[in-house]
Amino acid sequence: MSTETVTIQKLGAQGDGIAQGTDGPIYVPFTLPGESVAIARVKSQGTLMSITTASPDRQEPHCRHFGPHGVNGACGGCTLQHYADAPYRAFKRQLVVDALRSKGLTPEVDDIVAAHPGERRRVVFAARKTEKDMLIGFNQAESHHIVAIEECPIASASIMARLPAIKTIAAAMAINAEAFRISVLETQTGLDLAVDGIKSLSDKQRRSTIETVLSLRGVARVSLNGEILVEPVKPMIDFGGVQVAPPPGAFTQATKQAEDAMAELVAAHVGKAKRIADLFAGSGTFSLRLARIGRVHAVESEDKPLAALDHAARNTQGLKPVSVERRDLFRRPLMMQELKVYDAVVFDPPRAGAEFQSKELARSQVKKIVAVSCNPLTLARDLALLVEGGYRITRVTPIDQFLWTSHVEVVAALEK
Numbered sequence: 001m002s003t004e005t006v007t008i009q010k011l012g013a014q015g016d017g018i019a020q021g022t023d024g025p026i027y028v029p030f031t032l033p034g035e036s037v038a039i040a041r042v043k044s045q046g047t048l049m050s051i052t053t054a055s056p057d058r059q060e061p062h063c064r065h066f067g068p069h070g071v072n073g074a075c076g077g078c079t080l081q082h083y084a085d086a087p088y089r090a091f092k093r094q095l096v097v098d099a100l101r102s103k104g105l106t107p108e109v110d111d112i113v114a115a116h117p118g119e120r121r122r123v124v125f126a127a128r129k130t131e132k133d134m135l136i137g138f139n140q141a142e143s144h145h146i147v148a149i150e151e152c153p154i155a156s157a158s159i160m161a162r163l164p165a166i167k168t169i170a171a172a173m174a175i176n177a178e179a180f181r182i183s184v185l186e187t188q189t190g191l192d193l194a195v196d197g198i199k200s201l202s203d204k205q206r207r208s209t210i211e212t213v214l215s216l217r218g219v220a221r222v223s224l225n226g227e228i229l230v231e232p233v234k235p236m237i238d239f240g241g242v243q244v245a246p247p248p249g250a251f252t253q254a255t256k257q258a259e260d261a262m263a264e265l266v267a268a269h270v271g272k273a274k275r276i277a278d279l280f281a282g283s284g285t286f287s288l289r290l291a292r293i294g295r296v297h298a299v300e301s302e303d304k305p306l307a308a309l310d311h312a313a314r315n316t317q318g319l320k321p322v323s324v325e326r327r328d329l330f331r332r333p334l335m336m337q338e339l340k341v342y343d344a345v346v347f348d349p350p351r352a353g354a355e356f357q358s359k360e361l362a363r364s365q366v367k368k369i370v371a372v373s374c375n376p377l378t379l380a381r382d383l384a385l386l387v388e389g390g391y392r393i394t395r396v397t398p399i400d401q402f403l404w405t406s407h408v409e410v411v412a413a414l415e416k
Helices: 086-103 155-161 164-171 203-214 256-270 304-313 354-364 376-388
Strands: 002-011 017-021 024-027 037-044 045-053 122-129 134-139 146-148 182-186 190-196 217-226 227-230 237-239 241-242 275-279 295-300 322-326 344-347 368-373 392-400 409-415
Touching: 002 024, 002 045, 002 217, 024 037, 086 392, 122 146, 155 164, 155 182, 155 392, 164 182, 164 190, 164 203, 164 217, 190 354, 203 217, 203 227, 203 304, 217 256, 241 304, 241 409, 256 344, 256 368, 256 392, 256 409, 295 304, 304 322, 344 354, 368 376, 376 392
Parallel strands: 024 045, 190 217, 275 295, 275 344, 295 322, 344 368
Antiparallel strands: 002 017, 002 037, 017 024, 037 045, 122 134, 122 182, 134 146, 182 190, 217 227, 237 241, 368 409, 392 409
């Protein structure tokens, strides 16, 4: 390990500062462009030791656990708390512009829809039992070390208020000193805790966990590896006025604010379409809202979210018909012939994107397409395929859902 002073030239796509060394780029977390910093260096990785010249865009972090000198270690949850709001948002918008440009696409990109502290309704905690205590927190970047948190400015007040309850439940379930994960979703009826990384519980532990949960307030459900252990009340979430009971650990957008912004953009572009396909539909984030506009065919590979969507659609008045289909769209995309009946198609795939589905859409005559993505690079690839097939990008809107990280969501609207 060597110590040296370097100047940060730009931020990388992961939010690390990048300095140019004699033997190539050096990546230094928690730094900003223009800063002169002293670092301890191992190969291409630098650890910030001190700041000689600070950027005017540097601000005080919002959380005591942030940064190389954070309390209990550097929490790996956030990477950009030290960046002032305006340049931070410009950086995230530019990630989208650059991704599109890398595929020869130059549409106008809207200003980013901003995220704010306290909005996160879904967080994933790391947990581990020690000899003295139960650790609950987030992993340090690139490490298995758990930073035990006492505060978290991104998480909802409801989740943070119940951190002691989450800790008590984790202690009842921990069977040894191995780390495990607790996904926490804030629902209208209480917290939904989905635990994984624990193989199984003994009958005694199972009983203890159930008794613990029943003695606490504000916890709707606890599940282990997808199996419900105890459900004092059904967890319910609201998709645009439609009540849905999601399955344990199911995907939901991390903030309601971002979800609402996405759904508004999707609905606005779909317009008055009579027949709509919603691909990678999950538990119905978009399908159930779109069913107020036209008939919806929802396609999803996992049966439990699809069942939740179907149940909600059948039990809500005022919706147009919703049909559901379980189908792996990576292996078996909707083909050009099948797409003929739709006026509009919405797709919101995982990070890998929807390459094969985009190729079929490019060959189709569907009038309107809305692509929703959490990965600007795979989105750019998919949009390039659609443009090549005769589509025109009419709007691109970045949405900040994961505050103070380099992750950015995008909604892109296209017309044939």
